[in-house]
Amino acid sequence: MSTRPDTILAALIANRVDTMPDRDVLTIEGAGVRPDEVRTYRQLWDNGQRLAQVLIDRGLRPGEHFALLMANHAEFIEAMVAASISGTVFVPIDPRTKGDKLAYMLDNAQCRGVIAADYALGNLAAVRGTLTQLSWVIGLETDKGARPLSDFADVLSYRASRPEHVPELPILTRDPDSPMQLIFTSGTTGDPKGIVMTHLRYCSTSAVVPAMFGYAADERPYSGLSLTHANAQVITLGASLATGMRAVLSRRFTKSRLWDITRKYQCTTFTLLGGMTTAIYSEPARPDDSDNPVRFVVSAGMPAAIWADFEQRFDVRIVEFYGAAEGGLTVKHVGVGPVGSIGKPVPTLKHRIIDDDGRDCARGVPGELLFRPADGSPFKVEYFGNPDASAKKSKDGWLHMGDVVREDENGWLFFEYRKGGGIRHNGEFINPAPIEKVIAESGVIEDVYVYGVAASSGAPGEKDVVAAVVPKRAADFDPQQVFRLCRAKLEASSVISFLQVVPEIPKTASEKPLERHLVEMFGQRRDSVFTEIP
Secondary structure, three states: OOOOOOOOHHHHHHHHHHHOOOOOOEEEOOOOOOOOEEEOHHHHHHHHHHHHHHHHHOOOOOOOEEEEEOOOOHHHHHHHHHHHHHOOEEEEEOOOOOHHHHHHHHHHOOEEEEEEEHHHHHHHHHHHOOOOOOOEEEEEOOOOOOOOHHHOOOOEEHHHHOOOOOOOOOOOOOOOOOEEEEEEOOOOOOOOOEEEEEHHHHHHHHHHHHHHHOOOOOOOEEEOOOOOOHHHHHHHHHHHHHHOOOEEEOOOOOOOOHHHHHHHHOOOEEEEEHHHHHHHHOOOOOOOOOOOOOOEEEEEOOOHHHHHHHHHHHOOEEEEEEEOOOOOEEEEOOOOOOOOOOEEEOOOEEEEEEOOOOOEOOOOOOEEEEEEEOOOOOOOOOEOOOHHHHHHHOHHHOEEEEEEEEEOOOOOEEEEEEOOOOOEEOOEEOOHHHHHHHHHOOOOEEEEEEEEEEOOOOOOOOEEEEEEEEEOOHHHOOHHHHHHHHHHHOOHHHOOOEEEEOOOOOEOOOOOEOHHHHHHHHHHOHHHEEOOOO
């Protein structure tokens, strides 16, 4: 029996090679336009060894960082294994990132090298000259690259760089508490921060996910979320690597093919984040909506307004949870607790809800959610190179989530709004979910996101309500139709102030709407902003 600890990623994979080498633990589905990418534990290990040799040959030493700039490819996971074998640290970055933000992330994370998909090389080339710490770039050839690698100066071929034969490298990561990756926050409110995630935290969390969410031994989980986000990395991929579930991933989230994918691969569960649920719900109803193998959906942010309708329409149940890459976790299992709740803290955590002065709130009174280990030990968060932000996030040993919640008389928690981001309109806090539901059900909208902008009245703390929408047919879209619908189906206080028509809603890799980008567009492109005509 192996003495390697399951608390180091490479050791976990090596242990599974010993017990189930030919288990097809990973499939990146080909979307009907390319072959599926299927990997067994043995293939992940062998290819991880090959790539680890490349990293070592490029001069990367244990503890040093390299970036992964790509969508969900099998090579992404192989690079995770390679980093663990070589003792290096990977930094996943959304391949859509460009300009100053890309330069900032690579520089902030002190990346010595980048492995980039060919379709991301153009954005990287545009900033490469400003990156003094970057010494090498490896390009992954894909079917989506618009230009050959030879068009880019000093870019090595991923396939040509790897040795033909599998080397026998030792696992250089020996301390489970050493960094495995820097995973950036979404940056929806400012510059992204690189969260230091250790091998121990990644592997131990992945191992307990099945029990937390109720996965069966033969579950087949699916996700279209990006591996640059902790949700897909831990809840789908990590849990599967730890237990042998046969995970299915898409390169990118697709609402139009979601149910067809679950049918083709017989997926029994998948993950959703808040903005995705409304987008899926807004798709036209089909007679076969409920004809699917999915037992339950693991959701973070299912709007209460569509919760029951979503379950009934697709014949699924919702497991709702709340958490962040820094830590903190609540779960509401199927059949328990009230609809709309984010659940209760997992047994390993205790929580507080505090007001702006740091005092505990009475039940029913909203306040900021804090977590601490149940054993009373202090919560520790490390943002790479940012000790001030680290100290603030874990002030007094408590993890400060930055989210406002309330707790009912039975201990169930309800998310209210992101601290500093609530929509306070005419003295009331407006819930965006019912507004989004009404607009999504209109049949003329592809996607919708409701947010607030500074009130035109100038009242301190007040906001006007904006619905950003992507029309199904832009050519004959009538904005006033949406206003009439809101007026007919919503309380007067919830009728939107503005309708913002956009070609797409800008989102992070985790499908979280980038509100600050919409606010900028709102101010700069007034010709796409409409008000109600009486």
